[in-house]
Amino acid sequence: MQVSTMAPPESGAAVKSDSRTGKYLAFHLGREEFAIQVLKVREIMGIQDITAVPQTPVFVKGVINLRGKVIPVVDLRLKFGLPAVEYTQRTCIIVVQIQGSDGGVSLTGIVVDEVSEALNIAAGEIEDTPDFGDGVSTPYILGMAKIKGKVKILLDIDKVLQAQELDGLRSMLR
Numbered sequence: 001m002q003v004s005t006m007a008p009p010e011s012g013a014a015v016k017s018d019s020r021t022g023k024y025l026a027f028h029l030g031r032e033e034f035a036i037q038v039l040k041v042r043e044i045m046g047i048q049d050i051t052a053v054p055q056t057p058v059f060v061k062g063v064i065n066l067r068g069k070v071i072p073v074v075d076l077r078l079k080f081g082l083p084a085v086e087y088t089q090r091t092c093i094i095v096v097q098i099q100g101s102d103g104g105v106s107l108t109g110i111v112v113d114e115v116s117e118a119l120n121i122a123a124g125e126i127e128d129t130p131d132f133g134d135g136v137s138t139p140y141i142l143g144m145a146k147i148k149g150k151v152k153i154l155l156d157i158d159k160v161l162q163a164q165e166l167d168g169l170r171s172m173l174r
Contacts, residue, residue, distance in 0.1 A: 020126050020142050024119045026152055027094065027112040029077050030085075034112075035119060035145065036096065036157045042107060043095040044115055047087045064109060066095065073109035074161060090114040099158045108161055119152075121145050126154065 024035035025044075043066075050073050052062040059078035063070050073093060078084060093109040100106055129141045140159035145152040 020154060021121055021123045024121055024145075024152075024154065025094070026116045026119055027092070028114045028116055029080065029112060030082055033116065033150065033152045034076075034155055035121070035152045036094075036155050038118060040096045040098075040157050041094060042097055045093050045095070046089075047091045047093060047111070061111060064093070066107065066109075069107065071095065071107045071109055073111060075111040076160075077111070077113070079160065085113070087111070088113075096157050096161075098161050101162060110157075110161075119145075119147065121147070121154075 023038040025038050025041050026033055026035040028034075048064060050062040050064055053060065053072075056062075059075050061073045061075050063072055075084070090113065092112055092115050094112060094115065095107055095109050098106050098108050125145050125147055126143045127146065128143055129138050130144070140156050142154040142156050145154055
């Protein structure tokens, strides 16, 4: 009897799914629910005074002082082209650790409508991002998680916040 040591051809897809499994922090932007990997989250805080920085894109709300370190703050609603809303008691700033295009690591705050829960997402609950057709690029979406009959959009927060405008702001703050 001969035993094959070759992996089945579908194992590549399983490896991809495995890299997306794990603990996520879910949050709302309007009626939609998104999630980012917990390993990227450094802190969750209520909304606070944000110092505006002139000549930055509309989605860059400004900067905050986080224990002596000045970090940029991005309103994720505006970044995704959603309408602006008044901040409420549920509005939060999630401080995330971003891997920059230069390989460096920096902190950035993202404003979200509400943090909902921490989740452990298994490979069987994740589907690839659907093809939205030509001209629609979604490299910042890791996939779609189906949990309790709802869909949560899994974000690659590094790619969401890789805008050149933010790189320029971060270099000013160093």
